[in-house]
Amino acid sequence: MARVQASTQVQFVYDIAAGQVVFVNAAYGPVLLGTCAGVNAELPALLARIHPDDQAYLAEHWARWMRGEQLGEIEVRLQRVGELAQWFAAIPYYHVGEAGGPLLVCTLHDISAAKHHQANSDLFNSRKNVTLEVLSHDASGAFIMVEQLAQYLRDELPEAVRPQVAQMLDMLENTSRESVKMIRDLINIEFTAAVATNLKMDRVDLGDIMRGPLAQLQLGYKLLGHHFTYSLPAEAVYVNLDVSKFTQVVINLVSNAMKFTRDEGHVWVTVTGLPDRARVQVADDGIGIPAAMLPHVFERFTRARRLGLRGEETIGLGLSLCKTIVEWHDGTLSVSSVEGKGSVFTVDIPLAEGALSRLPDELVDAVVFQ
Structure with missing residues (x-):
């Protein structure tokens, strides 16, 4: 050996x-x-x-x-x-x-084999997380609609048929409600389990590692009839990331934006390289966040939690965990919002060394070759 x-x-x-x-x-x-x-x-x-x-x-x-x-x-x-x-x-x-x-x-x-294996693993994890989020969004909406229809039909039933049908409608309503809870619990368990693992930081091109998850989100939401777009930097922007955890943060922010954006609304993600940091912004033209809630959105079990437009529930942990993960990367997560007009969540993280551009050839020659 x-x-x-x-x-x-x-x-x-x-x-x-x-x-x-x-x-x-x-x-x-x-x-x-x-x-x-x-x-x-x-x-x-x-x-x-x-x-x-x-x-x-x-x-x-x-x-x-x-x-x-x-x-x-x-x-x-x-x-x-x-x-x-x-x-x-x-x-x-x-x-x-x-x-x-x-x-x-x-x-x-x-370490070529290990790096290529890690890249494939990160891509698989991001695709899995995107699929879970998109399917949960679609399935939750369907179950919530069934629950609401059952409630409506029970209220509209004539007294003569109520005893025979009410029990079945109750069962349909309860099953739908429990199915939505199970779906959201599955997503929350997956997210918290990912957060619990140790950080594995790598120097990566932020635009390159975000391209796959964002493209899959765009495809998934397009199939559901939602409007989702993204833009990536033309030049490589290098940062030090735990790729799996960071992509999960972006996926969660997009999912959160979808919850509070009407079907005809828009959600978009912008990835940019700034002189001293990299920035990811998740924006929407949804219902926005009331001013009184803004100071509390990142609190654990926040009082700002509320149902999504399609009845999606939340336990108030998602944004708190997202903020924690971003801070593990020495970054910041902030929000700006106007009620009735939409919200923008901004993630800023430091650039890695040699992040935005090459050194001039003569400087590389002077530093490396001599």
């Missing part, structure tokens, strides 16, 4: 004062397709294969490593022609060389 592990982990030693690699192990050849003797000459071509979105990120960390500060594991992608990107976790530490100068010792772990 040790031999297999050694063959897939590249280890190198970089002399900071001399500005060159003074040692690289034999794994460099099969893993990075280079020659140990030619490693320094091959560095420019190798680093040119770093994914464009990771170049500024790597350059920022490399500059810190060269200054002897902030050592910590980072993950970067290496592009391969006609293949998926190769992911590496770089784990650096300092060592004093024989001449007394500082050496940077770094191990590169190929």
Whole structure:
């Protein structure tokens, strides 16, 4: 096992004062397709294969490593022609060389399989959560309608037939009510179970990870006759996220907006990159939130909870948990609303390093290649 592990982990030693690699192990050849003797000459071509979105990120960390500060594991992608990107976790530490100068010792772990597996898992979870929300919205509405029809028919029954039919209508009404409760309980259990797991933070492109869930929400709500749209940034915006938890927050905010928006109304999501943060806004032109309720919407078991327009119930935990998850990401969740005109929920989270753009080529050259 040790031999297999050694063959897939590249280890190198970089002399900071001399500005060159003074040692690289034999794994460099099969893993990075280079020659140990030619490693320094091959560095420019190798680093040119770093994914464009990771170049500024790597350059920022490399500059810190060269200054002897902030050592910590980072993950970067290496592009391969006609293949998926190769992911590496770089784990650096300092060592004093024989001449007394500082050496940077770094191990590169190929984590491609784990990263691709995680991406597939996150996509599956988001699709599952979207499906549950859309189906619960549709099924709850149908059961609530059946319950209301049963109530109406019971009230309108003539006395002569009431004894024979009233019991069946009561059963229909109770079954519908319990079905709605079961559906919402299932969603709440799923959400709280997801919140209870440990955070797993990754540096990701926010627009890229939101594209799948938002597209599925759009398709699902379109099939139900609702108006839902979204917009994503043209450029990559990198943030540090627990992808599963954060997408669940956005899904919950969209579901909440749908509850208080009439069938002819609109709900839309906007994802943008700002100079110092990323922003996700979930807006609607629904019934809005009364001014007296606004200060309480994020409270646990909030007094601001109310039935949705189609009779959807809430226990008042959703927005509180959403706020908690956002704060775990060092972000903020806020709301603005005008009664009768709609609401806007805004999520702001910090950008990751190298989040919005590449470093200029000459700066990357200066920081990385020398």
